Amino acid sequence: MAVTGRPDRIMVPRVCALVAALAVVVGGGTSCSSPSASGALASPFDASSPWRQVIPADAPVDPNSTAMIASVQPTPALNANLVAYGIPIYAAGRDTPTYAVACTRVDYGLCPFAGWPVAIPDGAEPNTGSDGVLVSVQESSGIIFEFWRAVRDGETWTTAFGAVNSLHGSGWGGAATGSGASRLAGVVRVAEIADGEIPHALALQSNNACPTFRAPALKSDGTSTRADCIPEGARLQLDPELDLGSLDLRPGELAVARAMQRYGGYLMDVANTPLSVSFEREADPAADEVGQTYSDAGFRWDYDAMENVPWDKLRVLK
Structure with missing residues (x-):
C-alpha cells in the first residue's frame, strides 16, 4: 500500500547515500547530483557503461x-x-507518491524493494505482455525501480520480482531481466x-x-x-x-x-x-x-x- 508521511522527502539523504553505494556496486559515478536529472534519464548510465561504447573497428567475430x-x-x-x-518508463519527481512494494516470488530471495519507498507516478501502468514490465526513475536520487510482473490493486502495488539500479551506474545489476541487465x-x-x-x-x-x-x-x-x-x-x-x-x-x-x-x-x-x-x-x-x-x-x-x-x-x- 502507499507509504504515508512523504518518505520520499524525509529519506532523500539516505537515498543519496545508498545510490552512491549502489553505483559503486553496479559501476559508474557515485554522485546524486550529476549528471542533470533530465539529461541522465535521456542518456542513462555512466560514460564507461558497456551500453554506451562504440564497437571498435577491429572487434573480433565469434567463430560460431x-x-x-x-x-x-x-x-x-x-x-x-x-x-x-x-517498456513503460516513468519519471518520478520529489512529490511522486511512494509505496511499500512486496515481491510475490519469495523463492527468488530477498525482495529488492524491501525497505525502499518506491516512487510510482499516478497513472503508471505496466505493459500488457506477460512480463508486466514497469520502470520508474526517481531522477533526484538517480534510483531506477524496475518491475517484473507489476500489479496494482487499489492503493497497493506488488511485483513478482524486480531490481533497484543506479541511473549513473553501468546498466547491469539485479534480476529484472534474465541476464542481469537493467530494464x-x-x-x-x-x-x-x-x-x-x-x-x-x-x-x-x-x-x-x-x-x-x-x-x-x-x-x-x-x-x-x-x-x-x-x-x-x-x-x-x-x-x-x-x-x-x-x-x-x-x-x-x-x-x-x-x-x-x-x-x-x-x-x-x-x-x-x-x-x-x-x-x-x-x-x-x-x-x-x-x-x-x-x-x-x-x-x-x-x-x-x-x-x-x-x-x-x-x-x-x-
Missing part, C-alpha cells in the same frame, strides 16, 4: 557467429517490441526515434538464448541447448560495411540499423521470437497502436520486423 545468426534469422527480421512488450538499459526511446539517432547499444531478446552467459551479463535465463544458441551477454552487430544509404529504409529502420552498426546490441533476455529489440512504450496511444512518433517513423504495428534491413548480415562478436 554464422551458425548463431542463421539460427535467429530463418526469415530476416529484428522484431520491434512496441506495444505489448514495449532501462538499451531501450530505444521515443525521443531517439523522433531525432533519428540512437546513441547506445540496444536490448535484444531471443528464443535461442543459451543457459550460459558472457560478460557483461551476470547470469542467464536461456534454456536452449542447441549448438547454435547465443549466450546472454553476447554482443550482436550489423555488418559495419553495409551501405545503409543504398537501401530503401524507413526512418525508424535507418535509426535502428545505424545503432546496430555503431553500438550493436546485447542479448539480455528470452523472448518468443527469434530476435527482438526493446522500445519505450509511447505514451497515450490507443490500446493496440504503436503511437504517433513511431508511426511517423514508419513503424506499422507491434513486432514490426523492420524487414527492409538485411538482418541476416548480423554477426556475433567474440
Whole structure:
C-alpha cells in the first residue's frame, strides 16, 4: 500500500547515500547530483557503461557467429517490441507518491524493494505482455525501480520480482531481466526515434538464448541447448560495411540499423521470437497502436520486423 508521511522527502539523504553505494556496486559515478536529472534519464548510465561504447573497428567475430545468426534469422527480421512488450518508463519527481512494494516470488530471495519507498507516478501502468514490465526513475536520487510482473490493486502495488539500479551506474545489476541487465538499459526511446539517432547499444531478446552467459551479463535465463544458441551477454552487430544509404529504409529502420552498426546490441533476455529489440512504450496511444512518433517513423504495428534491413548480415562478436 502507499507509504504515508512523504518518505520520499524525509529519506532523500539516505537515498543519496545508498545510490552512491549502489553505483559503486553496479559501476559508474557515485554522485546524486550529476549528471542533470533530465539529461541522465535521456542518456542513462555512466560514460564507461558497456551500453554506451562504440564497437571498435577491429572487434573480433565469434567463430560460431554464422551458425548463431542463421539460427535467429530463418526469415530476416529484428522484431520491434512496441506495444505489448514495449517498456513503460516513468519519471518520478520529489512529490511522486511512494509505496511499500512486496515481491510475490519469495523463492527468488530477498525482495529488492524491501525497505525502499518506491516512487510510482499516478497513472503508471505496466505493459500488457506477460512480463508486466514497469520502470520508474526517481531522477533526484538517480534510483531506477524496475518491475517484473507489476500489479496494482487499489492503493497497493506488488511485483513478482524486480531490481533497484543506479541511473549513473553501468546498466547491469539485479534480476529484472534474465541476464542481469537493467530494464532501462538499451531501450530505444521515443525521443531517439523522433531525432533519428540512437546513441547506445540496444536490448535484444531471443528464443535461442543459451543457459550460459558472457560478460557483461551476470547470469542467464536461456534454456536452449542447441549448438547454435547465443549466450546472454553476447554482443550482436550489423555488418559495419553495409551501405545503409543504398537501401530503401524507413526512418525508424535507418535509426535502428545505424545503432546496430555503431553500438550493436546485447542479448539480455528470452523472448518468443527469434530476435527482438526493446522500445519505450509511447505514451497515450490507443490500446493496440504503436503511437504517433513511431508511426511517423514508419513503424506499422507491434513486432514490426523492420524487414527492409538485411538482418541476416548480423554477426556475433567474440
